[in-house]
Amino acid sequence: MSPSAPERRIRITIAYDGTAFHGWQVQPGLTTIQGELERAYLALSKTAVKIQGSGRTDAGVHALAQVAAFTTTNPIPCDNLRRAMNRLLPPAIRVLHAQEVASKFHARFDAVSKLYEYRIFRDEICSPFERPYVHHFPYPLDEAKMAEAAGLFVGVHDFGAFAASDEKYGSNYCASRTIYLSELVREGPRLFFRVRGSGFLKHMVRNLAGTLIEVGKGNLGGADVRRLLTAPGGSTSGSTAPASGLFLVEVTYKS
Amino acid sequence: MSPSAPERRIRITIAYDGTAFHGWQVQPGLTTIQGELERAYLALSKTAVKIQGSGRTDAGVHALAQVAAFTTTNPIPCDNLRRAMNRLLPPAIRVLHAQEVASKFHARFDAVSKLYEYRIFRDEICSPFERPYVHHFPYPLDEAKMAEAAGLFVGVHDFGAFAASDEKYGSNYCASRTIYLSELVREGPRLFFRVRGSGFLKHMVRNLAGTLIEVGKGNLGGADVRRLLTAPGGSTSGSTAPASGLFLVEVTYKS
Numbered sequence: 001m002s003p004s005a006p007e008r009r010i011r012i013t014i015a016y017d018g019t020a021f022h023g024w025q026v027q028p029g030l031t032t033i034q035g036e037l038e039r040a041y042l043a044l045s046k047t048a049v050k051i052q053g054s055g056r057t058d059a060g061v062h063a064l065a066q067v068a069a070f071t072t073t074n075p076i077p078c079d080n081l082r083r084a085m086n087r088l089l090p091p092a093i094r095v096l097h098a099q100e101v102a103s104k105f106h107a108r109f110d111a112v113s114k115l116y117e118y119r120i121f122r123d124e125i126c127s128p129f130e131r132p133y134v135h136h137f138p139y140p141l142d143e144a145k146m147a148e149a150a151g152l153f154v155g156v157h158d159f160g161a162f163a164a165s166d167e168k169y170g171s172n173y174c175a176s177r178t179i180y181l182s183e184l185v186r187e188g189p190r191l192f193f194r195v196r197g198s199g200f201l202k203h204m205v206r207n208l209a210g211t212l213i214e215v216g217k218g219n220l221g222g223a224d225v226r227r228l229l230t231a232p233g234g235s236t237s238g239s240t241a242p243a244s245g246l247f248l249v250e251v252t253y254k255s
Numbered sequence: 256m257s258p259s260a261p262e263r264r265i266r267i268t269i270a271y272d273g274t275a276f277h278g279w280q281v282q283p284g285l286t287t288i289q290g291e292l293e294r295a296y297l298a299l300s301k302t303a304v305k306i307q308g309s310g311r312t313d314a315g316v317h318a319l320a321q322v323a324a325f326t327t328t329n330p331i332p333c334d335n336l337r338r339a340m341n342r343l344l345p346p347a348i349r350v351l352h353a354q355e356v357a358s359k360f361h362a363r364f365d366a367v368s369k370l371y372e373y374r375i376f377r378d379e380i381c382s383p384f385e386r387p388y389v390h391h392f393p394y395p396l397d398e399a400k401m402a403e404a405a406g407l408f409v410g411v412h413d414f415g416a417f418a419a420s421d422e423k424y425g426s427n428y429c430a431s432r433t434i435y436l437s438e439l440v441r442e443g444p445r446l447f448f449r450v451r452g453s454g455f456l457k458h459m460v461r462n463l464a465g466t467l468i469e470v471g472k473g474n475l476g477g478a479d480v481r482r483l484l485t486a487p488g489g490s491t492s493g494s495t496a497p498a499s500g501l502f503l504v505e506v507t508y509k510s
Contacts, residue, residue, distance in 0.1 A: 017383035062384070083379070091386040124338070128272035129317070129388060131346040 005073040009105050010081065012037075012051075013097040014066045018243065019132050020092060023059040024066070033057070033093060037068065040088035044081075045074045054107045054114065054251040058203065060243030062133065065096065067251045069107040107251075113180060115196040115250040118209040118241060123189040134190070135209075135245030141216030143191060146184050149215040149225050150193060153182040153208060161228040162208055162237050163201035175201060184212065194249075203240055210239030260328040264360050265336065267292075267306075268352040269321045273498065274387050275347060279311040279321070288312070288348060292323065295343035299336075300329045309362045309369065309506040313458065315498030317388065320351065322506040324362040362506075368435060370451040370505040373464040373496060378444040389445070390464075390500030396471030398446060401439050404470040404480050405448060408437040408463060416483040416490045417463055418456035430456060439467065449504075458495055465494030 014037070022030040026038065037051045049070040057063060076084070078098040085095045121134040122141075160175035181196040193209050211228070214220040214237075228237055269292070277285040281293065292306045304325040312318060331339070333353040340350045376389040377396075415430035436451040448464050466483070469475040469492075483492055 015383055017386075086380065091381070091391070092383045094380050094383055096380060125341065125349050125351060126346070128270055128347045128349055131272075133384060136346070 005075060007071050007073055007103065008075075009069060009071050009101050009103045010078070011067065011069045011099050011101045011105060011107070012082075012085075012095050014063060014068060015094045015096055016063050016066065017092040017132070018057060018060050018062045021059065023061070024053050024056040033063075033066075034068075036089055036093055037085070037095075040085045041070070041072075043088050044084045045072065045076070047072070047074065052107050054111045055200070056202075057248055058206070058243050058246075061246045061248065063248040065250050066248055067107050067111070067253075069101065069105055071103070110253050111199070111251050112254055113196050113198060113252045114200065114248065115181075115194065115252075116200070116205045117247045117249050118193040118195075118205060119245045119247065120191040120193070120209075120213075121189060122186075122191055132244055133247075135242045137213065139217075141191075141213065142218065143184065143186060143216060145218075145222075146191075146212045146216040149212055149220075149222055150182045150184045150195075152222065152225050152229065153179045153195065155179060157229045159201055159204055159229070162204045162211070164203035164207075165236065166202075177201065177204075182208075205246055206241045206243065207237045207239065209241035209245070211237045213241060214239050260330060262326050262328055262358065263330075264324060264326050264356050264358045265333070266322065266324045266354050266356045266360060266362070267337075267340075267350050269318060269323060270349045270351055271318050271321065272347040272387070273312060273315050273317045276314065278314040278316070279308055288318075288321075289323075291344060291348055292340070292350075295340045296325070296327075298343050299339045300327065300331070302327070302329065307362050309366045310455070311457075312503055313461070313498050313501075316501045316503065318503040320505050321503055322362050322366070322508075324356065324360055326358070365508050366454070366506050367509055368451050368453060368507045369455065369503065370436075370449065370507075371455070371460045372502045372504050373448040373450075373460060374500045374502065375446040375448070375464075375468075376444060377441075377446055387499055388502075390497045392468065394472075396446075396468065397473065398439065398441060398471060400473075400477075401446075401467045401471040404467055404475075404477055405437045405439045405450075407477065407480050407484065408434045408450065410434060412484045414456055414459055414484070417459045417466070417492050419458035419462075419495075420491065421457075432456065432459075437463075460501060461496045461498065462492045462494065464496035464500070466492045468496060469494050 016033050022032050024033045026035045042048050051068050051070045053068040082095045082098040119134045121136045124138045126136040156178045158175045159177050178198040183194050185192045271288050277287050279288045281290045297303050306323050306325045308323040337350045337353040374389045376391045379393045381391045411433045413430045414432050433453040438449050440447045
């Protein structure tokens with residue numbers, strides 16, 4: 001490419017099995033999703049780009065459709081770009097779609113909502129083929145109480161009590177988020193906690209899921225959940241569900 | 256247990272994700288399915304047993320319902336045995352069922368038939384969550400020709416040309432096997448090769464699947480397949496499909 005080739009903004013949609021990765025974000029010496037994507041693009045295009053995601057996912061968390069974007073002067077057609085990246089990526093990361101978008105598109109700041117799904121497997125025996133993608137919890141849970149508590153998350157709340165402890169002490173830290181949907185659905189042996197929101201704090205979905213499990217066990221009640229949502233100062237939900245059960249399902253943008 | 260406790264013969268049904276294991280058979284210094292089962296039983300019962308399977312599966316091959324058996328004097332109820340073993344096994348191996356059977360039951364010699372399934376994924380993009388459990392082959396294949404060739408395997412044949420090369424030179428080696436069912440079925444983006452037989456030689460199903468793929472590519476025709484089945488002496492099918500796509504689905508016994 002000549003240095004004067006026009007810049008293009010590329011948006012990619014990515015699925016990944018997070019099991020073997022140290023999360024989304026590039027970290028020196030560790031294998032990450034963002035790192036693998038940037039490595040594949042460098043191998044393909046011989047120029048380094050920074051690939052910005054809609055947000056980070058933790059180590060072990062999966063994605064059905066993460067969204068990311070980068071700027072390049074490489075004129076490669078989007079379908080060829082997708083195929084070439086998939087040849088260079090490990091099979092656990094797939095570029096599902098690539099498209100050219102407006103130069104100002106930002107995968108994180110332009111995101112309107114995100115949908116996460118937390119999967120709990122309830123039967124005694126979990127298939128080896130499904131086990132990496134669920135939290136296997138075959139013990140008694142009051143699922144009706146959990147479903148009721150899940151509804152309490154809907155609305156605008158200070159979710160500080162549900163954030164990772166290392167995220168709580170910034171100077172202009174704002175823990176207010178809007179939750180549009182929060183529901184618990186049983187399908188066969190699987191219990192799905194689905195939550196759509198304007199954005200999520202670090203560990204927030206896993207802490208919401210962990211809290212629902214505490215409700216299901218009878219260790220917390222609806223009043224405790226309300227207290228965590230209304231008086232978060234210093235309090236913490238205290239229970240983080242395992243990463244293996246969490247999927248980033250969808251990121252939506254203004255069309 | 257007192258040494259005079261009565262002996263019991265226990266039959267177990269096991270599912271496993273073979274990805275991380277060096278096959279079924281115990282091998283020094285390597286992690287195998289049989290080795291993990293025997294290790295778990297030893298930890299549970301404090302006595303070593305040899306757990307005999309219906310047959311070996313290769314490194315990387317999966318099982319939905321492998322069958323194995325062992326003899327013990329431990330009086331533990333079968334349901335407790337299943338639960339205890341599952342607590343001690345890695346999540347990639349699950350004991351689905353345990354039952355007491357006649358003392359003469361032999362998982363290998365008493366097997367009447369085995370059903371294997373070979374999974375080929377045909378679309379360009381294979382989900383990261385399915386990829387460990389298929390052979391991803393998105394290139395052109397004449398699937399009608401493959402289905403026709405699959406039918407040729409049915410019957411009694413000398414399958415010597417479809418055995419692993421290191422298995423071919425025993426003194427009383429017999430490569431005759433009976434195939435009851437051999438079919439190719441397309442379901443959405445998945446192509447299933449299902450084969451039920453009296454027994455299978457080492458690598459045989461992967462060699463049958465590899466041969467069908469060669470037929471699909473146009474490198475072999477029906478006449479070549481017939482020749483391999485009728486004049487196996489010295490000839491070899493030459494194409495072994497990857498282990499990741501292979502599942503042992505079922506082992507049947509006289510009831």
